[in-house]
Amino acid sequence: MSPLAGHRYAVGSMPDTRTIQAHLAGLIDQAARAAVANGDLPDVALPEPSIDRPKDAANGDFASALPMRLARAAMKPPLEVARAIASHIPADATIDPPEVAPPGFINLRLSNAFIQEQVEHVIREGAAYADLGLGKGKKAQVEFVSANPTGPLHVGNGRGAAIGDALAAVLGAAGYEVSREYYVNDAGTQADTFTDTLYARYQQLFGRSVEIPKDGYPGEYMVDLAKALRERASDGYLRPEGEAAPKELGPAGIELMLQSIRAALDSFGVHYDTWYSERSLYESGGAYDTAMRILREKGLLADREGALWFSSSELGEDKDNVVVRSDGHPTYYASDIAYHWDKFIRRGYDLVVDVWGADHHGHVSRLKTATGAVGADPEALHILLYQLVFLKRSGEAVKLSKRAGELVTLSELISDVGADAAKFFFLLRSPGAQMDFDLDLAVKQSAENPVFYVQYAHARLCSILERAREQGITPDGGDVSLLTQPAELALVREMMRLTDVIEVVASSLEPQQLPHYAMSLANAFHAFNDSFKQANDPSLKVITEDTALSAARLRLVLAARIALARVLGLMGMSAPERM
RNA sequence: GCCCCCGUAGCUCAGCGGAUAGAGUGUCGGCCUCCGGAGCCGAAGGCACAGGUUCGAGUCCUGUCGGGGGUACCA
Numbered sequence: 001m002s003p004l005a006g007h008r009y010a011v012g013s014m015p016d017t018r019t020i021q022a023h024l025a026g027l028i029d030q031a032a033r034a035a036v037a038n039g040d041l042p043d044v045a046l047p048e049p050s051i052d053r054p055k056d057a058a059n060g061d062f063a064s065a066l067p068m069r070l071a072r073a074a075m076k077p078p079l080e081v082a083r084a085i086a087s088h089i090p091a092d093a094t095i096d097p098p099e100v101a102p103p104g105f106i107n108l109r110l111s112n113a114f115i116q117e118q119v120e121h122v123i124r125e126g127a128a129y130a131d132l133g134l135g136k137g138k139k140a141q142v143e144f145v146s147a148n149p150t151g152p153l154h155v156g157n158g159r160g161a162a163i164g165d166a167l168a169a170v171l172g173a174a175g176y177e178v179s180r181e182y183y184v185n186d187a188g189t190q191a192d193t194f195t196d197t198l199y200a201r202y203q204q205l206f207g208r209s210v211e212i213p214k215d216g217y218p219g220e221y222m223v224d225l226a227k228a229l230r231e232r233a234s235d236g237y238l239r240p241e242g243e244a245a246p247k248e249l250g251p252a253g254i255e256l257m258l259q260s261i262r263a264a265l266d267s268f269g270v271h272y273d274t275w276y277s278e279r280s281l282y283e284s285g286g287a288y289d290t291a292m293r294i295l296r297e298k299g300l301l302a303d304r305e306g307a308l309w310f311s312s313s314e315l316g317e318d319k320d321n322v323v324v325r326s327d328g329h330p331t332y333y334a335s336d337i338a339y340h341w342d343k344f345i346r347r348g349y350d351l352v353v354d355v356w357g358a359d360h361h362g363h364v365s366r367l368k369t370a371t372g373a374v375g376a377d378p379e380a381l382h383i384l385l386y387q388l389v390f391l392k393r394s395g396e397a398v399k400l401s402k403r404a405g406e407l408v409t410l411s412e413l414i415s416d417v418g419a420d421a422a423k424f425f426f427l428l429r430s431p432g433a434q435m436d437f438d439l440d441l442a443v444k445q446s447a448e449n450p451v452f453y454v455q456y457a458h459a460r461l462c463s464i465l466e467r468a469r470e471q472g473i474t475p476d477g478g479d480v481s482l483l484t485q486p487a488e489l490a491l492v493r494e495m496m497r498l499t500d501v502i503e504v505v506a507s508s509l510e511p512q513q514l515p516h517y518a519m520s521l522a523n524a525f526h527a528f529n530d531s532f533k534q535a536n537d538p539s540l541k542v543i544t545e546d547t548a549l550s551a552a553r554l555r556l557v558l559a560a561r562i563a564l565a566r567v568l569g570l571m572g573m574s575a576p577e578r579m
Numbered sequence: 580g581c582c583c584c585c586g587u588a589g590c591u592c593a594g595c596g597g598a599u600a601g602a603g604u605g606u607c608g609g610c611c612u613c614c615g616g617a618g619c620c621g622a623a624g625g626c627a628c629a630g631g632u633u634c635g636a637g638u639c640c641u642g643u644c645g646g647g648g649g650u651a652c653c654a
Binding site: 052054055056059063065068069071072078101102103104105148149178185188189190192193215296306307308309319321322323324325326327329331332333335336357358359360361362363364365385387388390427428429430432433434435436438441445447448449450452454455456457459460463464465466467471504508510512513515516519520523526527529530531532533534541542543563579 | 581583584585586589590591592593594595596597598599600601602603604610611613614615616617618619620634635644647648649650651652653654
């Protein structure tokens with residue numbers, strides 16, 4: 001993000017879309033120094049010049065507010081400071097002559113030559129267009145969904161899936177070596193409760209009058225699961241009445257549940273590199289043993305009231321927390337400490353993103369503290385909380401709860417509104433904002449979801465290229481300097497923004513800019529394409545009798561397709577060639 | 580009680596200290612004999628409230644009100 005102050009480019013080697021802002025910041029910085037040296041400005045401390053994008057295109061492509069920040073120290077009106085700096089901006093091939101505007105902006109407009117050159121840049125980069133080097137040489141992991149395998153994924157999990165998958169893709173584009181991980185909670189109390197419920201349902205199938213546990217899972221899917229096990233093993237899991245469930249029942253049930261979770265994510269287009277078993281943390285000499293040993297050696301574990309406590313209050317937490325319950329079972333917290341030791345220390349990730357539902361909020365601070373205590377850098381752990389999804393059916397609130405047994409599954413959502421539309425819908429909202437999800441409305445809106453607007457633009461770009469090919473015209477050899485129409489240049493400008501978007505998303509870890517940008521890019525294309533139509537002039541089309549101009553415009557179409565396909569890909573959506 | 584997130588257009592949401600606060604959808608009005616109208620252009624309509632910081636606040640700080648979450652030897 002930091003501008004390369006004083007960065008120079010040799011003649012003939014223009015900066016590309018990745019570095020134009022740094023280049024412009026360098027020009028401003030250089031000009032400000034020259035103004036000081038020349039006596040046009042008093043010798044004041046110069047902050048790093050920031051480069052903004054004006055909201056209104058009339059104010060140029062980029063602007064600097066530096067004069068307003070210098071005005072007080074320089075004891076001059078901001079507009080005068082702006083003029084002083086602007087007059088020292090050197091002639092540069094990337095920009096037209098700068099302008100100053102009240103109350104004290106320096107406005108910069110990109111030259112047509114520079115903009116045209118970006119079309120070649122995009123085509124050259126191809127599928128890697130807008131890749132950044134931010135995370136070069138660094139390993140990142142995004143862990144998301146990680147829902148307990150005690151029930152099917154619900155709509156809320158879908159939000160986590162869409163967010164996590166898009167973040168992983170963007171981090172990859174930003175240069176990180178990225179791994180997607182699902183943490184399988186196959187140990188602990190909820191797994192036990194799951195087993196107890198499953199065994200009760202299983203016994204019921206054989207005519208025994210057994211109740212499911214009071215804190216068990218009442219959902220109908222548990223009956224289906226029991227039936228599946230009966231089909232597979234007949235009465236093989238049955239034990240004499242009154243006895244506990246056989247050891248193999250739990251894992252068998254969890255495996256079945258995981259299969260359905262995997263299938264749902266698969267149909268959502270989300271694929272993982274690693275499915276990490278919580279139980280594996282407890283192998284002898286494994287992550288759990290190691291992490292607890294580290295805490296013990298640091299004197300951070302204390303036996304009290306029959307349980308083992310992590311002395312987190314010594315590290316600034318509100319209170320101590322139990323890591324091993326008085327019944328001898330480790331808590332979820334203990335698992336997570338071991339798991340994060342494993343992520344950072346054993347596997348060596350430089351950046352870890354945990355995508356959690358906001359109901360885990362209370363766990364954030366103490367996990368960061370514990371992560372530091374086992375020897376990792378808590379700053380490298382980013383916990384992204386997404387607010388819960390409030391389900392509605394025709395205005396009526398539906399609470400998401402596996403335990404209540406009432407839920408709307410991700411699979412149902414996918415078959416009702418489609419994976420691409422659902423993802424787009426989830427990604428549009430910032431993770432921190434609660435969202436209402438009216439299922440009836442979603443089904444109705446799926447046909448007019450903005451995702452189709454974006455995909456439609458891609459399909460049209462493809463069909464223009466196809467139509468040209470049929471007429472024997474290709475983008476090859478097109479001269480981009482022929483692209484001078486406002487709508488053409490506007491489309492390139494929009495394509496150039498993708499690098500900004502990736503940088504912002506990768507550093508903020510909030511993906512909502514992706515769908516907004518995608519709509520904006522699609523709109524720039526539609527406006528470009530329609531401008532020819534509205535003009536009702538046959539020379540104003542992509543494919544015209546002027547083959548040189550046609551080839552140039554086809555290069556633009558090709559580049560636009562590349563950019564649009566890229567952003568669709570980052571969101572985990574398909575880029576259809578026809579619809 | 581204490582802690583955290585969120586209150587922006589009729590509805591669903593962007594906006595991350597800069598110029599006249601944007602988009603989708605909905606409403607109203609225009610535009611194509613078109614390389615795909617699942618399109619383009621325009622209009623109406625809004626920062627919960629009260630202070631503060633700043634040259635500049637939807638954005639940062641404090642408080643009030645409203646919605647949600649957390650505050651377990653559940654996860």
